[in-house]
Structure formats: structure tokens, C-alpha cells
Amino acid sequence: MAYKTTLHLLFLILLKQSLLLVLLLPLSCFAQTGRNMMQINQQSRQDFNRMVNQRNQDFQSRQMLRSRSGSGSGLMTAEQLAQAQAKQQQLEQAATDKLTQLARQQQQRREQYPAANPQQAALQQKKDEKQLNILTVKNYREVFLPGQVVNALQAQQLPARAQQNLRNLNESLTDKLWWKKQEGAGLTAKLTAYSDTLSSLTTSLLGFDLASPPAMPPPFSLTGLTAQLATHTFDQTAATQLVRDAALSDKLVAGEQLAKAVNNFRSLSTAAVQSSPTNSKKLKEDVQASLRTVNKEMERYYARISAAHALTDAQKALLKSTSDYLAKNRK
The missing domain is CATH 1.10.287 (Helix Hairpins)
Structure with a gap:
């Protein structure tokens, strides 16, 4: 009995000392711990938000790919597109x-x-x-x-042939052996050819001159079309232009930085031709850095165009307007 009482007293003494140690800790320790926990929670929320945003973007991309192909199997092949x-x-x-x-x-x-x-x-x-x-x-x-x-x-994506040309261009300009084989005028000539290829396929993708992009089309409006339908007239050319303007709006927003990156690559290539650089290592580093920027902006273009909605909004509005007209005038 005395043994149990002694153990009980020792336990109470240790508990009391532990509580005293905790109470003697400076408030800054608790504050620091609180800040650390807040930072951890904030970081977790940011990580979670990034994960959700990425999933949403991936979902939008998959939806866009399905709508482009007309099925759930991916993008059209050249043969499917022709058909x-x-x-x-x-x-x-x-x-x-x-x-x-x-x-x-x-x-x-x-x-x-x-x-x-x-x-x-x-x-x-x-x-x-x-x-x-x-x-x-x-x-x-x-x-x-x-x-x-x-x-x-x-038209929002590069066709298969253009994609292959872009891959070939990247393979050459990032290959050490390719650079070792190039000399003088031969190097600048090939850089010019690659620059022309890159500019051409990007111009085809975006649908406008990279050096002088068109102005942003006016905001989408069905006012004129609605007024026409009220008098039983319909300008199909005007409706078609609304679709074209919406598609251009999406591309101007999504491709602005891509156009700048390709223009910068072209300027670098042009400067190399005009100045006949003697430092091939510096030229190689500059060209590869510029190409990395182009590739990064190409990826961003695809992400932005997948999330763009001017074209689909125009389609929905035109469908509703024409459907309403047909419903009112159904025999």
C-alpha cells in the first residue's frame, strides 16, 4: 500500500513540474508555433487550389478535344478531317x-x-x-x-504535319552534334530556314500576321441579327462573321505571348545573319533560350485556347436566337 502511495505522489510531482515548464515557456514560442501552423495550412490550401485548378484545366482540355473531334476518341487525323x-x-x-x-x-x-x-x-x-x-x-x-x-x-491546333515540323526543328536546335556540324554561312542559312518555318506554322495556327496582329473584334452582339429576324430577314454572311470574330478574339488573347516569342526568335535569327557572329557558343545559347520560350508559350497557348469561350458563347447565342425564331414561326 505504501509503495502504491509513493508512486502516486511521484506521478503528481512530475505532472506538476511539466505544467510549470509549459507555463514558463515564453509567449513567442506559442506565437511562432501558431505562425508555422498557419503557414502550413496556407501552403496546403495553395497546393490544393493548384491541384483543383489543374484538374479543372485538364477537364476543360479533354472536353475541348472531344468537341473538336466530334467524339470522345481525341483529335481528328488528317484523313478524318478530310472526310x-x-x-x-x-x-x-x-x-x-x-x-x-x-x-x-x-x-x-x-x-x-x-x-x-x-x-x-x-x-x-x-x-x-x-x-x-x-x-x-x-x-x-x-x-x-x-x-x-x-x-x-x-483551326485552334497545329495540324499533324506542322507538329512534326516543330518537333524536327526542336530536335536539331537542341542537338549538340548538329551545332558542331554547322559553320559560318551554313549555320545562319539554316537558322533563317528554321525561323521561317516557325513563323509560318505559327501564323497559320493563329490566323494573323505575327508582326502586325489585327485589332480585337468588337464585342459580340446579336442586336442586328435579332432586328433582322423580327422582320423575317436573315443575313447569313453577317452571322458567319460573328463566328469568325469570336474565333479570332479567342486566338488573339490566347496567342499574344506566343506571337511575341516567335517574333523574338525571328529577330535573333535575322541579327545573326546580318552580323555574322563569331561566338557560336553564345549564339547557340541565345537560340536555345529563345526556342525554350517559344515552346513554353506554345504550351500556354494551348492551355488558354482550351479555356477560351468566345467562340462557344457565340455558338450558343446563335443557336438560341435561331431556335427561338424557328419556334415562333413553326407551321
Whole structure:
């Protein structure tokens, strides 16, 4: 019994000493610990947010890839693209033929059953024009608009041949043996050729002159189109321009830094040709650094264009506007 009592007293003494040690610690220790915990939590939140953002970006990219190809299997091959374009041309021709046929039938009917007076003739003409407009809007909504959007989405990426050219360019300019084999005018000539290739494929990708990009198109607006539809008229050319402007807006925003990086690479190549550099090591380092910047901006372009929405917003707005018109004028 005495032994147990002694152990109990020792335990109480040790506990009391531990509490005293804790109480004697300076407040700065607790403050520092709190700050460390806050920093850890903040870092964890940042890491989590980055992870979520990356997942969202990956999801958007996958969704964009599926919409570009028309399926869930990835981007179109050159053969698939050619087949899709041929099919689209057939659909557009069939839609145009249908509109021509309706106009011909209307003309034949007016000739076969002429109006009794000018007023009735004007009313019949107005009725026929409305029917033609309804079919025009229907054709645009179901045939022409989808084709325009698919083409615009497909144009947001480099075709397979251009991708291979870019890979070849990178392989050469990052290869030590390639640089050792180049001398004098031969080196500058090849740099010029690579610069021309890079500028050409980037110009084709972005759809505008890299040295003088076009101005940003005006904000998307359906005001004019809505006013037309209210009077049973429809300017398909104007609707097509809205799609083109939206696609250009996406590319101007997504490709601004890529265009600058390629222009800088071209300037470096031009300077090398004009000055005939004697320090090949310095030239190599400058060229490779510039190329790394181009590659980085190319990756950023793809991330930005995948998240861009001006084109898809325009598509949705045009679909809704034309659908509403057709619903109101359904027979």
C-alpha cells in the first residue's frame, strides 16, 4: 500500500513540474508555433487550389478535344478531317439545293396561280419570302453553323504535319552534334530556314500576321441579327462573321505571348545573319533560350485556347436566337 502511495505522489510531482515548464515557456514560442501552423495550412490550401485548378484545366482540355473531334476518341487525323470536310460540303450543297428548289416552286406557283390584284400579289410575295427566310435560318442552324464552329475549333491546333515540323526543328536546335556540324554561312542559312518555318506554322495556327496582329473584334452582339429576324430577314454572311470574330478574339488573347516569342526568335535569327557572329557558343545559347520560350508559350497557348469561350458563347447565342425564331414561326 505504501509503495502504491509513493508512486502516486511521484506521478503528481512530475505532472506538476511539466505544467510549470509549459507555463514558463515564453509567449513567442506559442506565437511562432501558431505562425508555422498557419503557414502550413496556407501552403496546403495553395497546393490544393493548384491541384483543383489543374484538374479543372485538364477537364476543360479533354472536353475541348472531344468537341473538336466530334467524339470522345481525341483529335481528328488528317484523313478524318478530310472526310468530315467532304461530308460538310455535301450537307451544305444539299441545304442550298433545297432552298433553290423552294424558290423555284414558289415562282412556278405564282405563275400558275397569279394574284387577282397587286395587293394580293404583294401579300403572296411577302409570304413566300418568309418561307424562304425560315428555311434559310433552319439551314444555317442545322448545317452551316455547326460546320463553321467545327472548322474554327480544328483551326485552334497545329495540324499533324506542322507538329512534326516543330518537333524536327526542336530536335536539331537542341542537338549538340548538329551545332558542331554547322559553320559560318551554313549555320545562319539554316537558322533563317528554321525561323521561317516557325513563323509560318505559327501564323497559320493563329490566323494573323505575327508582326502586325489585327485589332480585337468588337464585342459580340446579336442586336442586328435579332432586328433582322423580327422582320423575317436573315443575313447569313453577317452571322458567319460573328463566328469568325469570336474565333479570332479567342486566338488573339490566347496567342499574344506566343506571337511575341516567335517574333523574338525571328529577330535573333535575322541579327545573326546580318552580323555574322563569331561566338557560336553564345549564339547557340541565345537560340536555345529563345526556342525554350517559344515552346513554353506554345504550351500556354494551348492551355488558354482550351479555356477560351468566345467562340462557344457565340455558338450558343446563335443557336438560341435561331431556335427561338424557328419556334415562333413553326407551321
